[in-house]
Amino acid sequence: MYPELFRIGNFPITTYGIFLALGMLLALFVASRLGQRDGIPRERIYDIGLWTLIGGLVGSKLLMFFVEDHVQVFTLDFLRSGGVYYGGFLGGFAALAILIRFYKLPFWKVADAFAPGVALGQAFGRQGCFSAGCCWGKPTTLPWGVHFTELGHEYTGVPMYGPDGSDLYLHPTQLYESFFMLLVFAFLFYLHRKKKFSGQVLIAYAIIYSIFRFFIEFIRDDPRGDLFGLTSMTGLSTSQLISLIVAAGAIVFMFVRLRKASNIEIPDTSE
Numbered sequence: 001m002y003p004e005l006f007r008i009g010n011f012p013i014t015t016y017g018i019f020l021a022l023g024m025l026l027a028l029f030v031a032s033r034l035g036q037r038d039g040i041p042r043e044r045i046y047d048i049g050l051w052t053l054i055g056g057l058v059g060s061k062l063l064m065f066f067v068e069d070h071v072q073v074f075t076l077d078f079l080r081s082g083g084v085y086y087g088g089f090l091g092g093f094a095a096l097a098i099l100i101r102f103y104k105l106p107f108w109k110v111a112d113a114f115a116p117g118v119a120l121g122q123a124f125g126r127q128g129c130f131s132a133g134c135c136w137g138k139p140t141t142l143p144w145g146v147h148f149t150e151l152g153h154e155y156t157g158v159p160m161y162g163p164d165g166s167d168l169y170l171h172p173t174q175l176y177e178s179f180f181m182l183l184v185f186a187f188l189f190y191l192h193r194k195k196k197f198s199g200q201v202l203i204a205y206a207i208i209y210s211i212f213r214f215f216i217e218f219i220r221d222d223p224r225g226d227l228f229g230l231t232s233m234t235g236l237s238t239s240q241l242i243s244l245i246v247a248a249g250a251i252v253f254m255f256v257r258l259r260k261a262s263n264i265e266i267p268d269t270s271e
Contacts, residue, residue: 002131004151015131023124024053027117034192035113040105045113048099052092052114059091089118108199115205116188122209123181130174133158137171138221145169158222171219177212184208197261206250214243 005013028049035045096114100107129135133152139145139162147167148158162168184205192201217240224237231237236244 002149002151004155014128016128016134019124019128019131023121023128026124027114027121030117030120030189031114034116034189035110037192038106038109038113038198040110040113044103044105045110048096048103048105048110049114051099052095055095056088056092059087059089059094062087062091092118106198108197108202112192112195112198112201115202116185116192119181119185119188119205119209123178123185126174126178126181130172130178132156134222135174135220136222137173137176137219139168140171140219141169142171144172146172156222170221173216173220176216180212181209197257199257200254203250203254203257206246207254210243210247210250214240214247217243 002015005015005018007013028046031049032042032045036042096111097107100110126135132155133148134156136148136156136158147169148160150160152158153160159168159170187208188201188205191204195201217237220237224231224239230241234241
């Protein structure tokens with residue numbers, strides 16, 4: 001766990017920032033390749049990708065502001081934090097929808113091109129989380145439990161010691177998600193070639209990730225706020241509540257679209 005790689009003067013170059021940048025670049029590269037497969041110009045993918053990333057960053061910070069108590073907006077910690085993922089997803093999705101309409105491109109084809117790249121970007125981003133020490137898990141006695149460093153504690157507040165002063169070992173939830181999202185990326189990349197209708201890749205991503213996120217939240221232990229008091233009321237985190245809504249909507253949508261696709265008659269071209 002190395003939250004800081006080096007400094008340029010007094011400005012720290014963080015491992016999280018490097019992994020995040022690398023994930024974004026790879027996501028754009030993958031999206032451009034898949035977009036070309038569906039006839040979308042590469043330069044349009046890069047334009048949309050850039051603004052989608054900006055929308056995602058803004059959205060993640062906004063949701064962080066609403067769900068976490070006592071957030072200081074005009075601080076370096078707020079600026080360099082990753083924010084809340086679902087806020088980033090919704091902010092990026094909104095930017096994507098606006099730009100697709102502006103450029104008059106097929107929405108579902110563009111969304112399908114971006115979905116595998118998003119999964120790949122998450123895999124790299126969570127490696128950055130692990131390096132920084134954020135998004136940590138609950139204490140565990142499993143052999144792969146992680147004891148974070150003093151520098152990680154200084155950066156994110158990740159706990160290092162138990163109530164009795166002994167070393168505390170935590171679930172590496174960041175790595176769980178990172179490795180899982182690599183598998184999801186591989187599946188979505190394959191599905192893009194085999195999809196039965198435009199939009200299937202994005203919907204599949206929404207179903208898989210929301211279900212995974214719902215369950216991994218049970219072993220997350222970092223403070224994640226209480227949006228409108230819903231966590232106190234239900235015992236579920238903000239991300240779990242959003243996951244339930246996204247999963248239910250995406251499953252229904254997948255069923256409807258698959259049924260519609262299967263009912264499309266294929267014209268007989270034989271003579």
